[in-house]
Amino acid sequence: MRENFDDELARVTSCLITMAKAVREAMRQAGAALLTADYTLAQQVAVNDAEVDVLYRVVDDRVFHLLAHQRPTADELRSTLTALQAAADLERMGDLAVHVARAALRRYPATAVGPELTELFRAMSSTADRLAGKIVLALSDQDEVLAGQLDGDDDAMDQLHRQLFGVMLRPDWPLGVEAAVDGALLGRYYERYADHAVNVGQHVLLLGTGKTAGAPGSV
Amino acid sequence: MRENFDDELARVTSCLITMAKAVREAMRQAGAALLTADYTLAQQVAVNDAEVDVLYRVVDDRVFHLLAHQRPTADELRSTLTALQAAADLERMGDLAVHVARAALRRYPATAVGPELTELFRAMSSTADRLAGKIVLALSDQDEVLAGQLDGDDDAMDQLHRQLFGVMLRPDWPLGVEAAVDGALLGRYYERYADHAVNVGQHVLLLGTGKTAGAPGSV
Numbered sequence A, B: 001m002r003e004n005f006d007d008e009l010a011r012v013t014s015c016l017i018t019m020a021k022a023v024r025e026a027m028r029q030a031g032a033a034l035l036t037a038d039y040t041l042a043q044q045v046a047v048n049d050a051e052v053d054v055l056y057r058v059v060d061d062r063v064f065h066l067l068a069h070q071r072p073t074a075d076e077l078r079s080t081l082t083a084l085q086a087a088a089d090l091e092r093m094g095d096l097a098v099h100v101a102r103a104a105l106r107r108y109p110a111t112a113v114g115p116e117l118t119e120l121f122r123a124m125s126s127t128a129d130r131l132a133g134k135i136v137l138a139l140s141d142q143d144e145v146l147a148g149q150l151d152g153d154d155d156a157m158d159q160l161h162r163q164l165f166g167v168m169l170r171p172d173w174p175l176g177v178e179a180a181v182d183g184a185l186l187g188r189y190y191e192r193y194a195d196h197a198v199n200v201g202q203h204v205l206l207l208g209t210g211k212t213a214g215a216p217g218s219v
Helices: A002-036 A039-069 A074-107 A115-141 A144-148 A150-168 A176-209 B002-036 B039-069 B074-107 B115-141 B144-148 B150-168 B176-209
Strands: none
Touching (some): A002 A074, A002 A115, A039 A074, A074 A176, A074 B039, A115 A150, A115 A176, A144 A150, A144 A176, A150 B176, A176 B150, B002 B115, B002 B176, B039 B074, B115 B144, B115 B150, B115 B176, B144 B176, B150 B176
16 A cells, blocks of 8 residues: 555656646746747747646646545645645646746737846746756755755845836836836746745655645745 | 534635635725725735635645545545635735735835726726625535636626726826836736636535546636
């Protein structure tokens, strides 16, 4: 019975890793499509998200099956519920990548990000990629040290987010209202992507310890 | 054993109802604070959110206890996991009310919403209240008909959201970049609040049927 449980939980974790890789690639592509006004790439992100949604349902089914047919100990039960929460965060990260891609599609053939914001969004994009890369590794190796490092990257994202508003709200902002509205929403998508990545990191920490994560997400 | 399970699940549902009432009141107060630049009221929303976070942890603990100590049937297991997902959505609705309140605090003593947007945000606020009110009733009475009606209100919110962008992106928009950035983010908070409300409604539908909800949230 124990062996079955461990095998099944390993399969769930394997799905989480596949999801993490997919949402990393999704945001990487969305960021590239945003900065280069690449219509085909942006469309691809939206199409590929269906796969992440399917993976979420697979995790949900496996967790359900596991709880219905195994008799997990308290620690195993906590790990199983934590895996389900991690899957929900990853699914949401996929959605946020789609939002970024859709912003690129909406302004095509123009770029949704004007020259004044290009460097900032390049930095947000690479910060998002760093976060997602660490999640993949943390899930793969159950690496608690790596998972604990996500807060630093999240702080970097928050700082970029503040810089973004600083640029857009300067009196000499030259790009007008529409570009600022796009910038504000895009900044929000990246910030939330980072928040969910941090949540996944916390879940990885808990997958090992069997403790509770408390309220999800950050305000 | 069955009686214990039903009692415990009823206690979980009771917590969900308390959460739903709290996040309804939170968004009602946040909307009022936003439209009248009421600093004290806006602060109150942020303070009260701690209670919603505590309730989330209570639901999480009770669900954990229930799964660890009872032997739920497959349908009961699905209802229990669904309750946990509903709690996560409600917790997030509380966060979004705090975001609206913080926008009011940030612009005080001015209003974050200029005269051009007052009516739209009044309508978004009352649509949010209608959604939250239906959730409270649907959870209280396990009312599947009511829960199924949430999509209509969500469509109304989406339409208001589109109208909002229509107003802000008109060439003669008089309020400048900062007001448009505020408007875009506030619109997003209301839209997400409505999305989470719809999710809770779907969970109510499933609390009765024991089916799976699939991927959480909407893109």
